[in-house]
Amino acid sequence: MTTRPEGPDFAIDDLGPCEVASPLRGTSFIDVSKRVLFRGDVHELREQFDAGIDPAGFEYAGPRERIFFDPESVRCGIVTCGGLCPGLNDVIRSIVFCLHGKYGIDRVSGFRFGYAGLVERDAVTPIELTPRRVSQIHEVGGTVLGSSRGPQPAGDIVDTLERLGIQLLFTVGGDGTLRGAHAIVEEVRRRSLDIAVVAVPKTIDNDISYIDTSFGFDTAVEAARQATRAAYVEASCHRNGIGLVKLMGRDSGFIASFAALADSQVGVCLIPEVDFTVDGLVHAAAERIERDGYVVIVVAEGAGQELLAGPTSLDASGNRRHADIGSYLRDAIPESFRARGTTVSLKYIDPSYMIRSLPANARDANLCLRLGHAAVHAGMAGKTDVVVGSWRRRLTHVPIAQAISSRKKVDIDGYLWQTVLSVTGQPADLCSTVVTG
Structure with a gap:
């Protein structure tokens, strides 16, 4: 005999019994007794059934x-x-x-x-x-x-x-x-x-x-790909070229991650879920420049906020305002390279509002x-x-x-981020100047 479902409660509220016949014709109606399973891994389902637990599911x-x-x-x-x-x-x-x-x-x-x-x-x-x-x-x-x-x-x-x-x-x-x-x-x-x-x-x-x-997500990634391609052209046509692209992603790095996978020219991807330092970033970028002559860096708008000093404030929607990581890196990266005795040519692209306004x-x-x-x-x-x-x-x-109970984030141990690390070749740890990934 099963018990109550394990995990989140996906029960849906309604106003009352449905007593009106639908006017729809030629339509296959939903079987209201069926559910879409929340967890789909066979071993998890087997464990739940063996424990007498009714797996959680969506209407x-x-x-x-x-x-x-x-x-x-x-x-x-x-x-x-x-x-x-x-x-x-x-x-x-x-x-x-x-x-x-x-x-x-x-x-x-x-x-x-x-x-x-x-x-x-x-x-x-x-x-x-x-x-x-x-x-x-x-x-x-x-x-x-x-x-x-x-x-x-x-x-x-x-x-x-x-x-x-x-x-x-x-x-x-x-x-x-x-x-x-x-x-x-x-x-x-x-x-x-x-x-x-x-x-x-x-x-x-x-x-x-x-x-x-x-x-809107698929359109955003498609448009972001145009920005990363432009960054590649600019970077590859200059000695020690760097193309820096800031993409949307206040607290989650999905757009940046998918954009990096959509364009294999991206050498470093920075997302809010993974901390980094300028030294660690520049070390990874320098290795890519040494190998290819250029590097394309993608940064989500919410990444690296711990590097930026300033008071925390909220916008009208109650979200924490983020400092501009893009302009910070635009200035900090060349300065860090100069300290190493290297001159770079950095081009910065921020297509955020262009992407938001697209059909x-x-x-x-x-x-x-x-x-x-x-x-x-x-x-x-x-x-x-x-x-x-x-x-x-x-x-x-x-x-x-x-x-609204929590914000969905990139799982840094999951397939998406591990694929980003594999495709970009960047180290898993960008807080250190020592490659550990």
Whole structure:
């Protein structure tokens, strides 16, 4: 006999029993009794079954045969928050098209400039989103709804939802947005209202827990590859050339790691999860220059913060502000080489804002469409306090509380980082001038 599941609690909250027949036709409905396994290693599953433990798993995302909301009466809202990311417009478009085309819902309000647009004192008149209005928005970057950072009073937001009759709110954003969505749900519960909140995770850094890939990440890596290629050209065309590229990655080095693997010319990759010193970095770079005549260095924006003096402060979303590691290394690396008696030619590239503002590539556009549809199906089934994501290439429901419980980081003992070390040839320890990797 099995016991309760071991590991995280992935139980999803809902507003109540689903008593309305879905209007969808020609659709394969999800078997609500099935789960996507959290752990997939055979030996782990065998150990759990032998111990009488029911393995943890996620709900499948997708259309339900019976739903909670009556499509003829429900009114929906969409809000985008936080920094820009490729695919935001694709998600908005997907949600609107699914609501209208699949459920016949034509009352969809787009709230302007993040959660501030849901607060009376800051509110801008919502946009009525129709299929015609959003039909071409996926061709450009950014978000037609605008965005902003920073928390807003959950009580004021719920006041607005009640006043406008919004029963289903879709929030698109990162961990700060998810925390805000969770606060809205708690206020809704306190008032005993039938308002569902469904989140679509937006993080170009790919750092939300229990979600294997977030939209915008693939586009970011593709664009980062263009930057590393430019750095290679600049570095290889100069004596003792160094191409230094700063990429996004506030606390997690996924973009930098994948960019390094996408371009085998990268000689050193620096991520927030691995400490380094300037001496250790320069020693590794010097070895690469001695071998090839040049080196390309990729650094995530959150790497090496311990090297930079300055007070710690928070941005509007509650994230720790990082000092500019890129400009620091731009100056520190040549100086360190000069101290060794070597002159280098360093070219510095920071494509961050160019990448954030791009439209989604084909792979991300596909993911955005699927996530938008999954969010609609979850909301119409009365799911709330939930974020839609993907796990083992299956779309899933994740409790927001779990998604924000920790930040996903690169496992330095895992396959990804070990492959980076193998491809770049850099030492595992960049804190020392002695090669130990």
